[in-house]
Amino acid sequence: MNVNxxxxxxxxxxxxxxxxxxxxxxxxVQQYGARGNEYRDDTAAFxxxxxEVIAAGGGRIYVPPGDYIISKRLEVRTPSNKPEIxxxxxxxxxxxxxxxxMSTAPEGLLLFESGRNGMDLTVRNLALMAGRPDVGxxxxxxxxxxxxxxxxxxxxxxxxxxxxxxxxxxxxxxxSLVGQWRPLLRNVTVRGAKSDSIADDSPAFKMQIGIQQxxxxxxxxxxxxxxNCHTAYSWIAEENGEGFVLIxxxxxxxxxxxxxxxxxxxxxGAMAHCRIRARDIGLRIDxxxxxxxTDNEFSPLSPEGEYAYYDVTVSNSWAIQINRNRFLGSxxxxxxVRVDGRGDARQYVIMPFTRYIQINENQMCLPSEKAVxxxxxxIFEVSLGSNVYGExx
Amino acid sequence: MNRLxxxxxxxxxxxxxxxxxxxxxxxxxxxxxxxxxxxxxxxQKALDSLVAQGGGTLEVPSGVYEMHARIEVDGRFDFxxxxxxxxGLSRFVCINDEGILKINARSxxxxxxIVDLDLPPGKPNCGTCLELIKPFNEPQDREYNLxxxxxxxxxxxxxxxxxxxxxxxEGWMPLIDNINSSGFYGPNFNTFEGKRRKYEAExxxxxxxxYKPRIQYSNFWAAKYGIVIELTDAHEKPTIAxxxxxxxxxxxxxxxxxxxxLSNPVWIDGCHWNNAFSGLVMKNIDxxxxxxxxxxxxxxxxxxxxxxxxxxCSGGELVDNSFWFGVKSRSNIYIEKNCHDISIRNTHFGRGxxxxxxxxxxxxxxxxxxxxxxxxxFAMDEGDTFGLWEFEETQAGKALDKDRLHPxxxxxxxLNGAEIVGGxxxxxxxxxxxxRDLSAEACPAKEWSGAAGVRIHTCLKIPEGxxxxxxxxxxxxxxxxxxxxxxxxxxxxxxxRGRKTVLRVGNVTTRRNWLPVLVxxxxxxxxTVLEVSGFGGDRRFIENLELNxxxxxxxxxPEQKTxxxxxxxxxxxxxxxx
Numbered sequence: 001m002n003v004n005x006x007x008x009x010x011x012x013x014x015x016x017x018x019x020x021x022x023x024x025x026x027x028x029v030q031q032y033g034a035r036g037n038e039y040r041d042d043t044a045a046f047x048x049x050x051x052e053v054i055a056a057g058g059g060r061i062y063v064p065p066g067d068y069i070i071s072k073r074l075e076v077r078t079p080s081n082k083p084e085i086x087x088x089x090x091x092x093x094x095x096x097x098x099x100x101x102m103s104t105a106p107e108g109l110l111l112f113e114s115g116r117n118g119m120d121l122t123v124r125n126l127a128l129m130a131g132r133p134d135v136g137x138x139x140x141x142x143x144x145x146x147x148x149x150x151x152x153x154x155x156x157x158x159x160x161x162x163x164x165x166x167x168x169x170x171x172x173x174x175x176s177l178v179g180q181w182r183p184l185l186r187n188v189t190v191r192g193a194k195s196d197s198i199a200d201d202s203p204a205f206k207m208q209i210g211i212q213q214x215x216x217x218x219x220x221x222x223x224x225x226x227x228n229c230h231t232a233y234s235w236i237a238e239e240n241g242e243g244f245v246l247i248x249x250x251x252x253x254x255x256x257x258x259x260x261x262x263x264x265x266x267x268x269g270a271m272a273h274c275r276i277r278a279r280d281i282g283l284r285i286d287x288x289x290x291x292x293x294t295d296n297e298f299s300p301l302s303p304e305g306e307y308a309y310y311d312v313t314v315s316n317s318w319a320i321q322i323n324r325n326r327f328l329g330s331x332x333x334x335x336x337v338r339v340d341g342r343g344d345a346r347q348y349v350i351m352p353f354t355r356y357i358q359i360n361e362n363q364m365c366l367p368s369e370k371a372v373x374x375x376x377x378x379i380f381e382v383s384l385g386s387n388v389y390g391e392x393x
Numbered sequence: 394m395n396r397l398x399x400x401x402x403x404x405x406x407x408x409x410x411x412x413x414x415x416x417x418x419x420x421x422x423x424x425x426x427x428x429x430x431x432x433x434x435x436x437q438k439a440l441d442s443l444v445a446q447g448g449g450t451l452e453v454p455s456g457v458y459e460m461h462a463r464i465e466v467d468g469r470f471d472f473x474x475x476x477x478x479x480x481g482l483s484r485f486v487c488i489n490d491e492g493i494l495k496i497n498a499r500s501x502x503x504x505x506x507i508v509d510l511d512l513p514p515g516k517p518n519c520g521t522c523l524e525l526i527k528p529f530n531e532p533q534d535r536e537y538n539l540x541x542x543x544x545x546x547x548x549x550x551x552x553x554x555x556x557x558x559x560x561x562x563e564g565w566m567p568l569i570d571n572i573n574s575s576g577f578y579g580p581n582f583n584t585f586e587g588k589r590r591k592y593e594a595e596x597x598x599x600x601x602x603x604y605k606p607r608i609q610y611s612n613f614w615a616a617k618y619g620i621v622i623e624l625t626d627a628h629e630k631p632t633i634a635x636x637x638x639x640x641x642x643x644x645x646x647x648x649x650x651x652x653x654x655l656s657n658p659v660w661i662d663g664c665h666w667n668n669a670f671s672g673l674v675m676k677n678i679d680x681x682x683x684x685x686x687x688x689x690x691x692x693x694x695x696x697x698x699x700x701x702x703x704x705x706c707s708g709g710e711l712v713d714n715s716f717w718f719g720v721k722s723r724s725n726i727y728i729e730k731n732c733h734d735i736s737i738r739n740t741h742f743g744r745g746x747x748x749x750x751x752x753x754x755x756x757x758x759x760x761x762x763x764x765x766x767x768x769x770x771f772a773m774d775e776g777d778t779f780g781l782w783e784f785e786e787t788q789a790g791k792a793l794d795k796d797r798l799h800p801x802x803x804x805x806x807x808l809n810g811a812e813i814v815g816g817x818x819x820x821x822x823x824x825x826x827x828x829r830d831l832s833a834e835a836c837p838a839k840e841w842s843g844a845a846g847v848r849i850h851t852c853l854k855i856p857e858g859x860x861x862x863x864x865x866x867x868x869x870x871x872x873x874x875x876x877x878x879x880x881x882x883x884x885x886x887x888x889x890r891g892r893k894t895v896l897r898v899g900n901v902t903t904r905r906n907w908l909p910v911l912v913x914x915x916x917x918x919x920x921t922v923l924e925v926s927g928f929g930g931d932r933r934f935i936e937n938l939e940l941n942x943x944x945x946x947x948x949x950x951p952e953q954k955t956x957x958x959x960x961x962x963x964x965x966x967x968x969x970x971x
Binding site for chain 1: 426427454455456478479480481482509543545547571573574575578610612613614634635637662663665684685687689712713715717738739741743763764766768909911913915918919920922924925926927928929930932934
């Protein structure tokens with residue numbers, strides 16, 4: 001179609017028709033009255049932008065630099081007859097001159113709920129800041145329980161900062177994901193309340209989870225940084241959970257670095273090139289088949305073994321490779337790998353034991369007889385090869 | 394030079410990235426989204442006008458734009474960027490036989506970026522989605538000169554729409570990031586006819602004359618070829634990271650042309666592939682690292698499928714990879730005769746996959762296979778099966794169905810010098826698996842001459858209510874002995890200092906048919922282990938552990954005057970000297 005040959009009025013008519021029909025739209029929150037000047041509440045403007053874009057079938061919402069006060073959780077819930085979310089929320093960055101949403105809403109900041117595992121949701125270049133203690137989950141993206149597998153990227157979250165605005169303010173969780181196909185999170189930083197204390201009641205551990213995913217399929221977290229929380233990364237699936245990757249990520253100032261637990265030893269998973277510094281457990285693996293833990297660095301938070309610390313615990317799991325990691329820091333009150341046969345698994349669907357654990361080429365600070373602890377009888381084949389061990393003190 | 398002229402020159406020298414940005418809308422380009430009409434003419438004009446100015450950025454607002462013809466850009470430009478509003482939002486739907494865009498960049502220094510767009514096929518056989526050509530060069534000062542990022546190619550209809558080829562790029566230093574692309578897949582294509590249609594699409598990513606290509610966080614499904622990379626003989630660091638190539642007929646093919654050695658290894662890290670005809674095939678690669686990849690067997694693999702197939706490759710490591718299930722058994726790593734200097738270690742060869750996980754052709758040199766873990770060593774009992782293999786009744790009870798297993802199971806014991814003596818008539822004595830591994834180089838098995846330690850894998854079948862007294866299952870006289878004592882499985886050994894140790898696991902006689910058993914006397918760890926799967930283990934540390942090194946015959950279930958004969962079955966026996 002050559003537009004230049006058409007009468008202008010026909011074109012305009014056509015445009016008008018198309019706009020009145022379902023057509024996606026790109027907007028700026030400023031069009032809806034958001035100021036981002038830190039004094040005025042911008043909740044209504046944001047919610048209106050979300051509602052209108054979703055009603056139009058999707059589009060991009062641009063958030064210019066500014067500090068936006070959000071006093072009530074922003075919510076998108078799609079109807080069951082049109083479950084897809086097609087949306088991009090894009091700011092200009094996460095720094096003090098970036099696009100920052102300041103939350104005082106006790107139930108959280110952003111919520112997306114969809115009946116479809118494959119949504120088209122992009123969140124990029126935004127800071128989500130907690131303005132009070134325990135203000136819910138910064139970013140919640142929940143789909144119905146996972147069904148099937150697809151080559152679709154359900155969610156893309158890039159260059160997002162989730163942080164506390166004041167000392168003592170924090171989100172109760174950073175990001176909570178349920179049921180997406182292939183979510184990709186990269187360069188996401190999550191921090192809870194600031195505190196150097198590592199005692200049980202430390203404000204640093206009040207944020208429950210940094211990034212959480214349940215009912216997952218083939219997710220990737222890359223270049224993510226989580227600190228000041230109880231558990232930095234959690235992949236505890238109540239339903240299906242298969243094939244996740246945690247790569248080039250860090251966890252610090254937390255009690256547990258990462259947890260991976262699936263109900264039926266679903267296969268596939270990797271943690272590679274990560275740096276984990278935790279107080280109690282670096283990585284807990286429960287009910288998992290086929291997972292590689294390679295090229296990571298683990299160290300305990302407590303400098304002199306004040307708290308008992310496990311770098312990796314494995315229970316009721318099958319085919320776990322713990323290779324070429326570096327276990328640094330104090331060797332006091334520490335076990336590098338705890339292998340538990342059944343663990344406290346609730347159900348034994350396929351295999352009620354732990355089997356084929358490979359521990360090779362790690363740099364350990366404990367002597368070989370203390371590096372691995374065995375719990376229970378249901379363990380078969382823990383293979384250790386070419387590790388470098390520390391000396392007995 | 395007068396001032397005005399100087400200013401003019403200065404303006405002309407403005408860097409490429411300050412080029413114009415235009416919006417792909419009605420006002421600027423005549424594009425109207427969502428109208429069910431062609432937008433190819435508008436796109437052609439928009440890109441032509443940018444290229445005429447030496448390049449620039451085209452911003453594509455949210456909406457569906459139909460491409461009834463392929464857009465062709467041919468010319469010299471510095472920088473061309475097409476930027477959508479995001480995944481699922483800005484959609485160029487291909488409704489023609491040729492594809493969406495062909496770029497013939499005439500300048501070696503051209504940079505192309507295509508980001509945050511959907512490029513779905515809207516009909517069968519849409520040609521080549523993006524065909525991008527540039528004269529080859531080796532830029533030293535940038536991360537890429539072709540960026541394809543955050544592109545979604547989910548077909549409009551999964552059962553009918555597809556590209557013949559998705560990306561074909563020649564001459565670039567490409568960064569291919571977060572691309573999701575599929576041809577036909579799903580239950581409709583798991584039938585025989587469906588499978589042939591599944592591979593109707595020719596290829597997903599083809600990189601010709603690629604310099605330092607990098608592919609990351611991408612998912613490629615259902616085509617004849619998933620990833621094809623042709624490297625030049627230039628300094629390279631080709632990387633594929635955290636990427637998935639599954640349900641393609643052929644997963645990943647990387648070929649180097651030319652004689653100059655690679656300055657940096659081909660690096661494939663954290664990827665996952667399972668395919669039908671071939672997995673990864675690398676040819677003429679003289680430096681590589683394949684790290685922590687996870688390979689399943691596709692449900693429909695063809696004969697001759699290998700997860701990794703190396704042809705004329707050298708100087709490489711295969712580290713931390715894991716191989717997992719599939720319906721058919723397959724050998725995982727195939728190394729052709731002209732390969733050399735390759736280390737395969739820290740691998741998990743999963744259970745139920747292969748009777749011969751690593752095949753090394755005669756002529757390959759210095760292939761080190763060590764520190765791997767073999768789930769396949771074990772027979773599978775009923776309670777523990779993945780449902781892949783069946784069992785048949787034999788005289789001794791249930792035994793593995795030999796015909797359904799790879800014949801590798803019947804290879805000769807790799808215990809030169811060991812004496813195999815007759816056991817009970819009712820004992821079904823299978824032979825050991827042929828691992829050319831034995832933590833040695835690719836050479837025939839070593840002579841049995843005693844060792845400081847030993848690792849034994851086997852499967853035992855112990856009849857219910859096995860009688861009183863001791864019965865020997867396996868022994869090397871006066872060095873070690875595996876035996877049953879009143880329903881307790883024992884492993885006794887004598888070390889070089891004359892100390893005797895007995896490891897015990899009790900009550901092993903009733904619960905299952907085949908019992909995987911592991912013995913590990915490891916001097917490097919001072920660790921001793923006797924484990925019976927499902928029954929527990931006896932693990933002890935003994936200082937300065939070393940077996941009594943003597944050349945002795947190995948005897949299986951020997952006749953003995955003082956002890957009862959073992960009348961169970963021993964199968965899948967594998968002994969490794971440490």
